[in-house]
Amino acid sequence: MRDERGRVINRTWVAVLAITLVAFILRVYRLDFISLRGDEAFTVIFVQRTWEGLWKGISTIEPNPPLPYLALRVWIAVAGASEFATRYFSAFFGVLCVPLLYRLTRVVTVRSDATKQAPPPHWGLLRSARNDIVAWIAAALIAINPYQIWHSQDVRNYTMWPALSLLALIFLWRWWRLEIGDWRLEIGKRGLSHLPWRAVPGFVIFNLSLYVLTTLASLYTHYYDTFILVAENIFVFAFALSARRWRTLARWIGAQIVIGLLYAPWVLFGTNRITTYGEASAESGVSLLDVFSRTLASFMLSDTVPDDFKAIVWLPLALALVAILILLARQNRALAAFLFLWIAIPTLAQFIVSIGRPLFLERYLNGIAPAYYLALAIGLRQIQYAVFSIQKARLLIRNSLLGFVGLFFLLTSLYALGNYYFDPAYAKSPNWRALMQYIKDRREPDDFVVQNFAEMAAIYYRGDLPVLTVPKDYWGTPADEKILRQLNSDYRRIWFIPASPGWWDDGQFVEKFLARNDERISETPIDIFRLQLYLTPREFESKMIPVDARVGNATLVGYRVEGARNLHLVLYWRADKPAAKDFTVFAHVVAADNRVVAQHDGAPAFAFHPTTAWQPGERVVDVHEIQIDDAGTYTIRVGMYDPTTRARVPVFDATGTRLPNDQIVLTQITIAP
Numbered sequence: 001m002r003d004e005r006g007r008v009i010n011r012t013w014v015a016v017l018a019i020t021l022v023a024f025i026l027r028v029y030r031l032d033f034i035s036l037r038g039d040e041a042f043t044v045i046f047v048q049r050t051w052e053g054l055w056k057g058i059s060t061i062e063p064n065p066p067l068p069y070l071a072l073r074v075w076i077a078v079a080g081a082s083e084f085a086t087r088y089f090s091a092f093f094g095v096l097c098v099p100l101l102y103r104l105t106r107v108v109t110v111r112s113d114a115t116k117q118a119p120p121p122h123w124g125l126l127r128s129a130r131n132d133i134v135a136w137i138a139a140a141l142i143a144i145n146p147y148q149i150w151h152s153q154d155v156r157n158y159t160m161w162p163a164l165s166l167l168a169l170i171f172l173w174r175w176w177r178l179e180i181g182d183w184r185l186e187i188g189k190r191g192l193s194h195l196p197w198r199a200v201p202g203f204v205i206f207n208l209s210l211y212v213l214t215t216l217a218s219l220y221t222h223y224y225d226t227f228i229l230v231a232e233n234i235f236v237f238a239f240a241l242s243a244r245r246w247r248t249l250a251r252w253i254g255a256q257i258v259i260g261l262l263y264a265p266w267v268l269f270g271t272n273r274i275t276t277y278g279e280a281s282a283e284s285g286v287s288l289l290d291v292f293s294r295t296l297a298s299f300m301l302s303d304t305v306p307d308d309f310k311a312i313v314w315l316p317l318a319l320a321l322v323a324i325l326i327l328l329a330r331q332n333r334a335l336a337a338f339l340f341l342w343i344a345i346p347t348l349a350q351f352i353v354s355i356g357r358p359l360f361l362e363r364y365l366n367g368i369a370p371a372y373y374l375a376l377a378i379g380l381r382q383i384q385y386a387v388f389s390i391q392k393a394r395l396l397i398r399n400s401l402l403g404f405v406g407l408f409f410l411l412t413s414l415y416a417l418g419n420y421y422f423d424p425a426y427a428k429s430p431n432w433r434a435l436m437q438y439i440k441d442r443r444e445p446d447d448f449v450v451q452n453f454a455e456m457a458a459i460y461y462r463g464d465l466p467v468l469t470v471p472k473d474y475w476g477t478p479a480d481e482k483i484l485r486q487l488n489s490d491y492r493r494i495w496f497i498p499a500s501p502g503w504w505d506d507g508q509f510v511e512k513f514l515a516r517n518d519e520r521i522s523e524t525p526i527d528i529f530r531l532q533l534y535l536t537p538r539e540f541e542s543k544m545i546p547v548d549a550r551v552g553n554a555t556l557v558g559y560r561v562e563g564a565r566n567l568h569l570v571l572y573w574r575a576d577k578p579a580a581k582d583f584t585v586f587a588h589v590v591a592a593d594n595r596v597v598a599q600h601d602g603a604p605a606f607a608f609h610p611t612t613a614w615q616p617g618e619r620v621v622d623v624h625e626i627q628i629d630d631a632g633t634y635t636i637r638v639g640m641y642d643p644t645t646r647a648r649v650p651v652f653d654a655t656g657t658r659l660p661n662d663q664i665v666l667t668q669i670t671i672a673p
Contacts, residue, residue: 012132016102016139023098023143027091027152030421032083037429040155041460044086047073059270063277066266067220068157086155093159094152098143100166101370105135105377107173108335138377141409142370146302146416150428151366157221158366164218165225165367171211172232178204179248204251212255219263223274224364227346229259235341239334282358288351291360293318295347298362299369300376301412304419304426321372324379342371380405424527429457431527436461438526439495446492450484452511453504458497476509484513492539494518496532508608516609516620519560519570540621544572549664551640552649553577554614556664561636564671567626571638573604575614582610583640583649587624589669590635597634600624611640631673639663 036044046057047069054073058066072089079085142148151158218225233256240249267274286294297310300317321343329336346368354360419426439449440463449467451458458467468487471480487494498511505511511532514520518534525531544558555574562568569587582603589598603610604622614620628634639662640649648662659665 015132015136016099019102019136019139019143020095020098024091024095026144026149026417027094028088031087031091031153034153034427035429035432035434036083036086036155036457036460038455038457040086040429040457041432042456043069043072043155044076044081045456045459047076048081060272063223063273064157065220065223065271067217068160071160072155087153090154090156090159091152093163094148096163097148097159097166097370098139100163100170101142101373102135102139104166104170104173104370105138105374106132107170107177108338108374109134109378134377134381137380138370138374141373141377144410144413144417145299145373146304146413146420147299148369149417150302150304150420151363154428158363161218161222161225161367162370164214164221165228166370168211168214168218169232171207171214175204175207175211176236178207179245179251180243208251208255212258215259216262218367219259220266222367224346224350225367227349228342228367230349231341231345234345235338238337277359281361282354282364283360284354284356284358286351286354286360288348291351291354292347295362295365296321296372299366299372300409302416302420303362304416304423305412320379321375324375324382327382328378339371339375343368343375376409430529432457432461435497435526435529435531436463436465438524438531439465444493446490447495448487448491448493449495449497450487450510451497451499452509453499470510471505474504475507476505476513480509481513484510484517488517488536489538491536494534494536496534498530498532500528512605512608516605519621520606520623521568540570545667547664547666548654549659550576550652551664552583553579554611556638557619559638559666561667561669564669565628567598567628567669569600569624569626569636571622571624573614573620573622575616575618575620577616579611579614581642582612584643585622585624585640586638587626588637588663589626589628590637591632597630597632598626598628600626628671631671633668633670635668636666637663638666
């Protein structure tokens with residue numbers, strides 16, 4: 001018997017270690033392949049402040065409690081701030097969740113002596129390891145879950161939180177088992193059977209004390225752990241009151257008072273973010289059904305599968321979850337109630353707090369994701385139990401059902417992980433590393449980088465490049481324009497990283513400013529970016545060829561030409577009077593026989609600054625890119641016309657003489673064969 005038990009124990013440890021190793025491999029694979037996303041970069045930069053600055057920032061800037069930032073600060077001091085090192089911090093807690101969920105499952109599924117249930121007679125050698133099966137399944141589910149892997153490779157607190165929360169729940173259930181008299185809970189190899197009765201209260205206080213400490217750690221990792229704490233209180237109060245366990249209830253209330261006394265000062269006086277925070281990327285007013293369905297689909301399938309697939313699968317998953325809880329309630333009412341409260345209370349609370357403020361994102365409930373994996377593991381175990389309980393004639397059907405469910409989750413995980421690892425469409429971040437390296441490789445003295453959206457990844461990857469975010473808020477202001485004019489005065493070239501339309505700087509304040517005041521010499525697509533490079537007046541004024549020809553109510557002060565087949569033509573206008581209409585500027589490349597071989601017609605400044613918006617005395621930089629295919633000698637002619645009537649605007653030279661065809665002849669160019 002001893003040898004059989006030893007084999008079971010060894011098999012258990014080998015299985016847990018193997019599952020944990022798989023989780024580790026999946027979480028460190030390509031850990032630093034994708035660039036840090038904005039929140040990650042912010043976190044890494046944020047925690048490298050001075051200790052005083054970090055503490056002040058946690059209190060007034062960051063929406064999360066201090067523990068993850070303080071812990072990451074210490075980790076960076078030891079391991080460095082590289083992408084791999086910082087993400088390894090999250091990966092560690094992501095891997096830790098695997099054995100912790102295994103242990104929690106073992107604790108909550110151990111049979112109480114009070115149930116007097118005997119194991120099925122045909123379990124055979126599996127009898128000794130019957131509780132391990134559910135725990136193995138739960139550990140395997142979280143080990144290969146793509147949503148957890150995604151967050152394990154993300155420098156935030158969304159793996160540290162569930163890890164600490166799981167640890168707190170383990171001690172809660174160890175204490176609870178002791179309180180209700182289930183002395184079969186193992187401590188070490190010998191269990192409690194050898195201990196005298198007077199030793200048991202010491203273990204009760206010991207586990208309750210550890211529960212208090214780990215719960216405080218979890219609360220100081222994520223504010224929404226409060227919702228899990230509420231669920232725990234409902235569970236304990238309901239069962240303690242129904243069983244009239246007054247001493248149990250008194251000890252529990254005492255523990256909650258300690259937690260409150262040690263947590264309330266931070267919430268009340270340490271931070272103002274709880275009442276003022278609203279996440280720009282989060283949502284408000286999401287229905288309760290959507291909160292549940294979206295979190296369920298994300299936790300089970302991840303966000304690296306198509307939304308249509310999640311929309312199809314979430315309902316069968318929800319129905320399966322309900323069925324599992326109903327069947328479990330017939331066998332273990334306490335565990336069924338606990339799982340239900342663990343899922344339902346935080347979900348309901350998330351719905352309530354996001355009614356009037358943008359506070360809903362699926363990851364804000366990641367602390368309860370292990371509840372889904374545990375419930376599913378119990379459901380799969382129930383299918384397996386049925387295999388041993390039914391007639392042989394139906395054995396094949398039950399085995400097929402178990403295999404189908406297991407295969408479904410394995411294949412969906414592989415599919416989601418394939419998308420996450422290899423499909424750029426599902427990358428968590430654009431290629432900031434390549435973007436900033438492109439600028440570094442081509443930088444010149446007096447270069448400056450501007451981005452028009454709040455994104456810290458550029459700061460993380462910039463090296464010694466000067467980078468500034470303008471506008472400071474969503475919309476541009478006169479103060480922001482003053483900053484841009486100062487940059488034009490101080491620097492020769494400006495690299496501009498524009499946000500996607502509608503995300504930030506919705507009115508394209510910065511791009512409009514640069515388009516009309518600076519000379520865009522290139523626009524390079526890199527990943528999702530449109531990297532633009534501008535010459536400032538400090539750089540292009542000395543290269544401008546003067547013209548001084550009047551076109552309607554404006555004057556063409558000068559021009560500049562670069563290139564040949566890929567012609568870069570810049571027209572420098574000055575507004576003399578307000579224009580009555582929005583005129584189109586034409587730039588024609590004309591052969592000796594007056595045939596137009598190439599042209600570019602368009603509103604000035606890349607259509608960002610129509611002529612009716614020109615203010616008297618304002619200079620407008622107008623860039624035209626023209627592709628010329630045929631070799632030859634050509635003349636460049638420019639002017640304006642009314643796009644409605646096609647009538648050209650009158651053109652006069654510096655002496656006041658009207659020019660033929662109302663066009664200005666700038667220069668000749670020669671295209672070699």
